[in-house]
Amino acid sequence: MAERETVRITGMHAVSALGRGADALLSGVLTGAxxxxxxxxxxxxGRRVTLAATLPQTDTLAGELADAVDHAGRDAGLERADRAGTALFLATHGGPRSLPVPSGVDEPTVPALAGHLAARCGLGGPTRVYTTACVxxxxxxxxxxxxxxxGDxxxxxxxxxYLVEPDQYALFDAGRALAADGAVRPFSAGRKGLLLGDGVAxxxxxxAAVAARRGAEPVATVAGWGRAGDAYHACQPHPGGDGLARAVEAALRRAGLPPAAVGYVNANATGTPFSDAAEAKALGRVFGDLAGRLPVSSTKSVHGHTLEASGLLELVVTVLALRHGKLPPTAGWLAADPDCPVDVIRDAPRPVATGHALTLNSAFGGANTALLVGAA
Structure with missing residues (x-):
């Protein structure tokens, strides 16, 4: 069946170390602290690195997710009847439970979590669980x-x-992926690695037709998306950014837009040497001469890498940036790296120049995604 329906975002909610709700997230990323x-x-x-971006107080992961789903539903104006046929797609960590659960609290296991959340939040449609790492x-x-x-x-x-927990933390620390200098420096010379963070969204x-019938106010349009694999290495990205470039190209094709229509990229850029350089190569391949003038930032430098949740938290950031007309800066910048010839937003926010933006994500195993959003 040919694709035909316009896809709207009508509600959203996010929680990170910057605070609870869209206002706290936007304020935090625009401040750049x-x-x-x-x-x-x-x-x-005994760990090399002892820093992360964590909330001072958290509920269980199930509790945080249920709260986020409820807030997003209220933001979208969903009534009980609207929720009854609504599907739930859940992305979360598929490993063993590592966070302490309060005594007497029955925290569902990951395979059961989507069904638990759907029942708790009144969502009666089908459920899916995604555990494909950072994408x-x-x-x-x-x-x-x-x-x-x-139309399906x-x-x-x-x-x-994702809430920062000891198992994944230990793996990243043992693999020397965490920034020993305590700062995430995307695309910068002297970058040392990533730091983890809490994220729930x-x-x-x-x-668009269904949203219009119930009088919902859209906040953004999902104009295009693309996915592609590197088929290169279990941990390292393709040095030329091959898979990520193809994901971006697919998103543009699906949206029917030329590269020049994109006015901002919320990059995957984790602050790791190989990944950032490969991403810069991918942007150069897709945008050509425009790449050096395309505003780019990585908000992981502020809220941390939230692993399975990163794609959604950063989508919310990107939508907020378009809606409020301000592009967030990148923290941790030291100096230009010739391997990363991109226009990194630094020091202060910039005004939005166009109505479309990309948010990119990559994961171990060579998986890459691109989401292209437009102003509502």
Whole structure:
């Protein structure tokens, strides 16, 4: 069946170390002040790095996700009848439970979590769980948008969550992927690695026709999406950014837009040497001479890398930037790196120049996603 429906975002909510809600997230990323502090949630004795961007107080992951889904539904104006047929796509960590659960609290396991959340939030449609590392949430958004555009679904709530926990923290620290100097420096000379962060988000996606019938006010349009694999290395990206470039090209084709229509890129840029350089190569391949003038930032430098939730948290950031006309800066900049010839937004926000923006994500295993959003 040919794709035909326009996909709208009608509600969203986010939680990070910058605070709770869209206003806190926008304010934090526009300020550009990193939220990294010493980890208190678990013991980091013996670790090379002891910093992360964590909320001072958190509920269980299930509780945080349910709250985000409820807030996003209210933001979208969903009534009980609207929720009854709504699907839930959930992106979250698929490993063993590592965060302490309060005594007497029955925290569902990951395979059961989507059903638990759907029942708790009154969502009666089908559920899916995505555990594909750092492209989990963006893959869920792409799948939801594809179903809606084809007319196979009217509405999907996409939710994602990661709370910094000791198992993944230990793996990244042992692999020397965490920034020993305590700062994330995307695309910068002297970058040392990433730092983890808490992230929980939910967005409501629905067809423009369905949203219009119930009088919903859209906040953005999901204009295009693309996914591609590097097939290069289990951990390292293709040095030429091959898979990521093809994902961006696919998103542009699906949207029917030329590269010049894009006015901002919220980059995957984790602050790691190989990944940032490969991403810069991908942008150069797609945008050519425009790449050096295309505003780019990585808000991971402020709120940290939220793993499975990163694609959704950064989608919310990108939508907020378009709506408020301000592009967030990148923290941690030291100096230009000749391997990363991109126009990094630094020091202060910039005004939005066009109505379309990209948000990019990559994961171990060579998975890459691109989401192209437009102003409502």
């Amino acid at each position: 990193p939220a990294f502090t010493p980890v208190r949630r678990f013991d980091t004795t 989990s949430a963006s893959t869920a958004v792409a799948d939801a948008a594809a179903l809606i555009r084809r 679904a009217d509405r999907v709530v996409v939710a994602a969550g 939910a967005v409501v996606l629905e067809s």
